[in-house]
Amino acid sequence: MASPTSLLKRLLVGRPFRSDRLQHTLLPKRIALPVFASDALSSVAYAPDEILLTLSIAGAGAYFYSPWVALAVVVVMLTVVASYRQNVHAYPSGGGDYEVATVNLGPKAGVGVASALMVDYVLTVAVSTSSGVANLGSVIPWVAEHKVGVAVTAVVLLTAMNLRGLRESGTAFAIPTYGFMIVIIGMLLTGLIRIFALGDDLRAPSADLLIAAEDDHLTGFAMVFLLLRTFSSGCAALTGVEAISNGVPAFKPPKSRNAATTLLLLGLVAVTMLVGIVWLSRLTHLQFVENPALQIVEGPAGYEQKTVTTQLGEAVFGGGSILLYVVAAATALILFLAANTAFNGFPVLASILAQDRYLPRQLHTRGDRLAFSNGIILLALFAILLIVAFQAEVTRLIQLYIVGVFVSFTLSQAGMIRHWNRLLPRTRDPEQRRRMIRSRAINAFGAAMTGTVLVIVLVTKFLLGAWIAIAAMAVIYVTMLAIRRHYDTVSRELTPDGNRQTLPARNHAIVLVSKVHLPTLRALAYAQATRPDSLTAVTVNVDDKDTRRIQEEWENREIPVPLTVVDSPYREITRPIVDFVKSVRRSSPRDVVTVFIPSTSWAGGGSTCCTTRARCASRGGCSSSRV
Numbered sequence: 001m002a003s004p005t006s007l008l009k010r011l012l013v014g015r016p017f018r019s020d021r022l023q024h025t026l027l028p029k030r031i032a033l034p035v036f037a038s039d040a041l042s043s044v045a046y047a048p049d050e051i052l053l054t055l056s057i058a059g060a061g062a063y064f065y066s067p068w069v070a071l072a073v074v075v076v077m078l079t080v081v082a083s084y085r086q087n088v089h090a091y092p093s094g095g096g097d098y099e100v101a102t103v104n105l106g107p108k109a110g111v112g113v114a115s116a117l118m119v120d121y122v123l124t125v126a127v128s129t130s131s132g133v134a135n136l137g138s139v140i141p142w143v144a145e146h147k148v149g150v151a152v153t154a155v156v157l158l159t160a161m162n163l164r165g166l167r168e169s170g171t172a173f174a175i176p177t178y179g180f181m182i183v184i185i186g187m188l189l190t191g192l193i194r195i196f197a198l199g200d201d202l203r204a205p206s207a208d209l210l211i212a213a214e215d216d217h218l219t220g221f222a223m224v225f226l227l228l229r230t231f232s233s234g235c236a237a238l239t240g241v242e243a244i245s246n247g248v249p250a251f252k253p254p255k256s257r258n259a260a261t262t263l264l265l266l267g268l269v270a271v272t273m274l275v276g277i278v279w280l281s282r283l284t285h286l287q288f289v290e291n292p293a294l295q296i297v298e299g300p301a302g303y304e305q306k307t308v309t310t311q312l313g314e315a316v317f318g319g320g321s322i323l324l325y326v327v328a329a330a331t332a333l334i335l336f337l338a339a340n341t342a343f344n345g346f347p348v349l350a351s352i353l354a355q356d357r358y359l360p361r362q363l364h365t366r367g368d369r370l371a372f373s374n375g376i377i378l379l380a381l382f383a384i385l386l387i388v389a390f391q392a393e394v395t396r397l398i399q400l401y402i403v404g405v406f407v408s409f410t411l412s413q414a415g416m417i418r419h420w421n422r423l424l425p426r427t428r429d430p431e432q433r434r435r436m437i438r439s440r441a442i443n444a445f446g447a448a449m450t451g452t453v454l455v456i457v458l459v460t461k462f463l464l465g466a467w468i469a470i471a472a473m474a475v476i477y478v479t480m481l482a483i484r485r486h487y488d489t490v491s492r493e494l495t496p497d498g499n500r501q502t503l504p505a506r507n508h509a510i511v512l513v514s515k516v517h518l519p520t521l522r523a524l525a526y527a528q529a530t531r532p533d534s535l536t537a538v539t540v541n542v543d544d545k546d547t548r549r550i551q552e553e554w555e556n557r558e559i560p561v562p563l564t565v566v567d568s569p570y571r572e573i574t575r576p577i578v579d580f581v582k583s584v585r586r587s588s589p590r591d592v593v594t595v596f597i598p599s600t601s602w603a604g605g606g607s608t609c610c611t612t613r614a615r616c617a618s619r620g621g622c623s624s625s626r627v
Contacts, residue, residue: 028252029262034177036247037266039124039240041180042338044273045331046131047073047237048281049308050398052288054230056295058223060211060287065227070278073234074271076449080241081267083413083446086439087245088259090419096246097412098349104415104422108481113408114353115476119469120404121346124239125339125383127401129154130392131307132335138310139328151392152384154336159380162343163373173337180334181269183327184309188276191316195283204286204311205319210297211287229460235453236398237274239405241266242412243341281308284315290395307331342383347375357487358480399465404473406454413447416440506533506591508584512577512598513539513563516553519598524561527596537563538580542571 051069055062091100097117102110133151137144194200244263251258281288289295292305306314313327347363351372354364363374390396420440427433458466509532511523527535537559541547547565554563566576577595584593 029258029265031174032244032247032251032258032262033265034174035250036243036262037240037269038173038177038334039128039243039338039341040238040266040270041177041240041273042128042131042334043237043239044184044270044277045135045307045309045335046127046394046398047234047274048277049288050233050236050395051230051278052281052286052308053290053395054226054233056211056287056289058226062226063282063287065230066278066282067275069227069230069234070275072231073237074275076235076453077238077241077271077274078267079446079449080238080409081263082442083416083450084242084245085260085263086416086443087412088248088263089256090416090439091245092248092256092259096349097242097408097415098352100415100419101408101411104418105411109411109415111358111477111480112473113411114349114358115473115480116404116407116411117349118346118404118476119472120239120401120408121342121349122379122382122386123397123401123404123469124342125155125158125379126386126390127236127394127397128335128339128342129158129383130387130390130397131394132332132339133392134394135307135310135328135331135335137304138306139325141304144304147392148388151387155339155380155383155387158336158340158343159376162340162376176330176333176337180330181273183330184273185276187309187313187316187323187327188273188280191280191284191312192276194316202284202315204281204284204315205306206287206311207285209287211289212295212297225460228456232402232453232457232460233398235406235457236402237270238409239402240338240341241270242408243345246345277308277312280312280316284312286311286315343376343379346379347372350375350378353480356484358484360483396465399461400469402457403454403461403466403469406450406457407473409450410447410454413443413450416443417447506588508532508588508591508593509535509596510581510584510593511535511537511561511596513537513550514598516550516557516559521559523596523598524559527594528561530594532594533591535561537561538577539563539565540573540576541565541567542573 048066048070051066051073052063055066055069087100093099097113098110101113129151130147133143133147133154136150137147143150191202195202241263244259244266248255248259251262280286286308288305288308288311292303296303309331310324310328313324314321317323317327350359350363353359354361363372363378365372365374386397386400417440420436420443424433424436424440427436458470462470507530509527509530511520511527513520524535524537537554539547539550551563551565564580566580568576581593581595585591
């Protein structure tokens, strides 16, 4: 009968799967796009919010810069897309940033990328879930009032589904992803048609609010710094762009070309949606602030700020419209789907790192449902910790988010430059050389661009929370290197030495004797049954009278095993025994010594027996057995 623990596990996780159920389905481009693009596309649900609320620090007039900031983000996004198109051609195995950095820049660079990616995955779950809850809270007040609890519940549900073996089914991903694209693009087209073709004056719910600038005298360097901070916040739209380069093996042939085409489509769709949302926000006079309680002057009582997409939905379709709820639901669903991609990516990365001995080997093991259960649980715990610590506030979490993204971007592109530099001297075909030189130039420009963005992010967001992400990456980096050193040490100790025989030459058995009684005779018989090369009985002389009694009884019983008496002038038992074993080992270093301890302990009591076994076990070539 199954135990209660086993029954609970079966209820939560389900019946175990056979290993042969682990299959890999090849995807056409129309299905691969939603499967791999949900994370990147979902970023446009919160990147415009971050652009507008950062500009609001300088007052409503600063919203004038929002389209220009969006265009700067677009330039970076298209650069990253072009750079990763080179990655998918060079690494069709789908190794991703970790493999690119490890192969071309060395193991430590690979570990650096891995630490950044792990932080990124945790933040993907925390940010996407919190943003999804915020969008639902814009139309369902109860959700907004309990956003932390709802976000934690969402993570728990995602964890449970993934522990049960949820797979990236093409249809399951295609419907909500294409649905989000249709809803958002449809909303943008409807709004633009109403404004430019029908002449309607569309106004967002926040258009008439009076916004007080936190600092309305920003000029010169201060204004430039604010614009750079806004740009770095908007670069959150780039999260998830690298996912396709990790999934090249999942594409139908020709894999690299199909992956590159899908990556280009992803970039075009994401750019269109980002620019469209920011542009329509300007046309509808939408306002979004960092701190509504302080920045909104004489606002409505109990005012709750709604997300940008929800405000646009209300401006285009009207408050209370069913289409408004469709916009909010589609946005929340794509964000939850983006969080789920991290539940697929993080455990796989952790498994690869465990296989490379940078993480505990338990993370490489699949669970009953063929999922990397330990990695899934670890990801969920860290994500929940962040959600609770930051109260599911998307803006506060965003400050931590994109540091890891651009660390991996930059190191990956630097690795690609080294890749092309290594191949070019060995390539003689002129056409291939031209392609390689072009690819190297694209990757070099990408590395320069993402490196510049990384510096901007660090400068503008360090004190706002980026330091937490950097500290987390550093801790993970040091921990992984320490784990690797530990495994390397163990491996060296376990590796057979070619100068020594693996098997021992002989086996010496030693039976400890405190009295000549049944346990001692049983231990002698057991030791003889192991057929050792030599067998010796040993007693410790702590009392001369007791020792003579043992010797006399030994002779009277005519026991055919020599009895050795070890003197102990200080009445110790353990040390003389260990010294005797060491002397045997010194005389025959290639031999094994087995110490048999009768089950009834002798003069020193049970602690002496345990100490003797422990000290014997700590020495190579010696083992003990309690009989």
